[in-house]
Amino acid sequence: MRFMAVLFTVCCASFSAVAQEPETITLYYWGNEQDLLTLDVIRTFETLHDGSDGKPRIRVVSGQSASINKTQDPQRLLCAVAGGDPPDVVWFDRFAVGEWAARGAFLKLQDFMARDQRENPDDPATLYREQFFQPCWLESNYQGALYAVPSDTDNRALYYNLDLLDRYGEELVAAGCTDPDDASKPGPPRTWDQLKAATEIMTEFDENGTLKQVGFIPNYGNSWLYIYGWLAGGRFMSEDGLTCTMNSPEIAEALAYMTEIYDLMGGAEAVTAFQTSLQTGDLDPFVSGKVAMKIDGDWSLLAIARARRSMRFGVAPAPAPAGMPRFGWCGGFAYVIPTGTRHPEEAWMLIKFLISRRAYKIRNDIEAQTVRASGGVFIPRMSSRKDITAWAMAHYLYNDPSVEDTYKTAMRTFVAILPDSKFRPVTPVGQLLWNEQVRAMEMGIYKHFYPDDILQNAQEALNRSRNTVQQELDKIYKPEPYPEISWTPVILIYSVFLCVSILSLYCYFNRRVTAKGYFRREFRAGYLFALPWFIGFLLFWGGPLVFSIIMSFCQYDVLSPPKFVGLDNYITMFSGDKLFYTSLWNTLYMAMAVPLGMIISLAIAMLLNHEIKGMAAYRTFFYLPAIMPHVAAALLWIWIFNPNEGILNALLAKIGIEGPAWLQNQYWSKPSIIIMLLWGSGAGMIVWLAGLKGIPNHLYEAAELDGAGPVRKFFNITLPMLSPYILFNLIMGLIQTFQIFTQAYIMTQGGPVDSTMFYAYNLFNNAFRYMKMGYASALAWVLFAIIFSLTLLQLWVSKRWVYYESEK
């Protein structure tokens, strides 16, 4: 008793001791790949808010992103926001801000900023619109209100190789590509016609007619359809944001122009083949002179400096159709505060610090020193703030006498065109618009619809993509009066349904089952033993299944309440969604590899089904691939399949075969994944072993007496006796094929050209990337129906060929 009292006093004492300390607030900050560089910035912020002068102490926990790119891969953030426990500050890709802001996932920062301007107009930390470059600022606003504070920014322009330009000097000058300062010297093209002419001049084929050097690849570096569309005077979204206008004649013109340039060089297939044979890094094709011009971002300067510092090149605004203005395209990141944060004030303070010049300087000082220590050129990233960019460029680049003028001039061009640069439209369907412009571009340049008429083909591709986007847009802006669903009645009905069914079952058995005493005890024991499964089923299967069935008839984005839309999801899936069919086809393609895997694993099992020395080691070797963690295996195979540095192509080269680009080639990507899956087929051998061990030996002995050889024994005894296992493996293999996900998720992200867009991955994309949870549920149920019917079909067919011993 006395001990307890002492303990109590000690506890109280320690509590009161804690109470005197300033309160500590913990902020969670999710960065990105560059987390490493922000650590020092965060520490500085902490030293500035260490609890002195009566304010709270702030601790920042950073580096929790665990995703390659949160915008491409947002399920963690989505779950965290939906889970009500979001991080306090997130570094987010600006072009997706609108998408999340429209769903109320981010706090409106406009109010914070307005308050600061009112209360502390002279505080250097107070933000004003005028401090920022216009496009960066507008990209962070949704419907006139600020939702994100832009941090870094990038810009795109035309890079050209001066050595190559000089080599083709006369022809280029004749085509009008002249140096703006000296008309007798060749210079970068300024109009589309000049660009086309220059491409034709600088493209070289070898004696077999394959590309040796190209002048310009429209979608190489970083250009996409967007920049051509804008340069042609097109808009992807209407002014009010209600209509998608990506099928406007200007954009169709732009896509046709891209196709034309591809055709100059032998078509998109030839150029892609050339492109996949190119290497990056030290042998960057632009640096090595294999690509004479490209449209790329300012980050490419760094790559050039790293690969060949002394290269002669220049940067100019991207060419536009004659008479049209030329400009860049900027993008970049921004800081946001997710809805539901517990410390919005402190988060806002952190954001203001993160975009301050001091934070910029800390981060860049570290990087500058590292880059310079390794003998490189340090090229700072542009900030969205005008004052910081001006200061940083002068401080790190322009005033550094050891840096070549080429880089300084190039950077000046990027900064100069920044104020007029375009940016991707701020819309709730930003991600979909992005994916659709990529799709339309691919359909366009590959001439998917009308191979003979480039313009008509472009128009058709754009029309299709536009309709997909518009459909989504209409759902958001012109919602049909679908009723909202509230979860309370659903949960209530589910509980009532459960109670009633349990009760009625209980009554039913009580009446029907007349057994008494001993048997009654056995029933009770049965239910008790199975209780864990019952509870688990009701919690983790029954409830969720009911939920997802209801969901599949709804429009639901997790962040706002679901709306009942009837059969809409299913109708769209079967009538309008081409990706659904593509993913289904891809998955079926993979299913064809199931028998192959079965044959290999059966062969392994027959090898391992002997009593000889060292079997434990052999089994481990064969089973090794199956026990390797999926993430590790996927990473390993990315590395093996690497077209330039992988072991596979190196081995093929030894026997004189030039290996394909494997995962990066749309025709080889699926076979590549099949090869990887076959490597893991040791997993299936366990079941075969079980079957082989179950075949009675006397059958073989009898056959031997009859003079049967090993082949006949295999086909007449082993195979028939194994038929139940064949069935089992076939069913399990099929189920697994339809659930292939990790490979697509880690290795290929569904590409190239949707060739590894598998069913489960498509489902995942819809659920988490496009936030179409309702549609994803519908997809899931169709998947269930497919697997279920295929299983039934197999069971039905199997009656003819599966032999059960017990049926004798």
Place this chain on the structure above:
Amino acid sequence: MIEKNDIKRFSRRSILHFFLIAGSILFSAPFVWLMSTSAKATDELYPPRWFPPSPSPEIESPYMKLRDNERAQRPLKVSEKDWNRLKTPILEALGGRLQQMQPVLPAFYSPWLTHPDLVEGIFARMLQKTPDALFTKVEDLAAGWFASNMTEKDVFEVFNQVYRRCALSDISFVAGNMETEKPLDAEAVAWEVLEGDVTLVEREEGLRRYSRELQYSFAHQDRFVLQTEIPVEMPLDTLKKIRIANHADRTWHSMYAQFAFAGRKYLSETPEYLNTDKWRDSVWQVISPDDGDVMVRTWISLKDTGSSDYTRPGHVRITLTWEKSSILTALLNKYTFNYREVVRRVPLWSYIRNSFFLVGMNIFGQLLASSLVAFAFARLRWPGRDFCFILVLATLMVPPQVTLIPVFLIFKQAGLYNTLAPLWIPAFFGNAFYIFLLRQFMRGIPADLEDSARIDGCGYFGIYYRIILPLIKPALAAIAIFTFMFVWNDFMGPLIFISDQELYPLSLGLFALHAMMLELAQHELMMAASVLMTIPVIILFFAAQRHFIQGITLTGLKG
């Protein structure tokens, strides 16, 4: 005398072993590739090769060495005959030309101009721009072409590539509030040789204007020590990081740093190896809360080793010690380097602790729940049993994505988001596949045992606990391994349910490391991390594979 049967048996066994070995090699090849990559350095990844190159702990530095992948290689279209015929004359011509160029080249190059690696390096470099047709020409013509086309630029670039040396350059200091003092140029630092056979030579280079090259020899002594004192403007008690730009020579010797300031002595926890031949920035940092953080670490921690008699105000004393590596230590250092880097950079132990906790809870939960439920399905008769069993099988077919969101919402409602609970609680309700497996297994056990126990007055739980449980041990072992593998590898669950890095299991930690390393493109570190993650599973499987296979085979999947 050897029986005919013996020969037959022997040959059968040999064939069997042959296939088994061939298969084992084929199936383990990717894994071997993984191991091999994990022991390479970043610049050894290409061209692909099975064995990571071994280190060369030269005792004299600077020295010249061409890397294997930089040697002159026969272009594909040139015949072997022409190649052999022309290689020597060309190399001789190039060597002669180099001697002629001597007056134009920096004086410093002179002693190295006859080095065969330099000549071969220039040859290899020039091959890239040589027309293949040249190789069909007579010796004089071909060799003449090479000699006349060689430029100063070729010599400069190849020299920088093959000349390996140790050097020191700028030093800078960072305070606790991250204010960086302007870096101190190499020329302002006066290094004093305390011990060993080393001279410091001033050199001017294109990239870095001032540096001190270390010309050392380990022939007589196994170490050398340099020391300097540097004035620092910031208050010394706020000093946090010290950066020294240095160039290494790829000898895999080690370099230790010791700092003394404000009356304390600090020693680097791990050495910096001379493992590259590039400039780099080595960062040492006094132990701070950063070391306890879960971030990827890019610095070397300095531990406080007590008070020092060095108390000069406003100054820091830096002592750098280079220690010789024997060929064995160099090998060991090189081949374990990436592994130690992974352990040093990421909070691996925290990941492993979480993974083991999850694995333990899941195995316990699955064994308990699945065996109980399977007992109810296999040995007890109760109304609705068969219908429920069909339901069990049906849940196998539901894609996991279907229930992902609802299950997430359930755990969120229960307030378990960002805890480990959602990752082990479901195990206590059994898993359909394991229930199915165990049920099949239990049905194979004769009923006589159970009956006699019942006659002796044993209850249902007694039968389950005393009779069934001991008999299904092999199947339980199989389930334990399955569970281990599943939980160990699962990264989707943690990705959704966990946001705090301190709760990451190994699988997600590896994925996060991958995300971070993507920028740095350090494949070898990823591969080392993968090996570290795979090894526990391999050991477990190898140790338990007998029970595992027995567990599955005895089950019998029929009927």
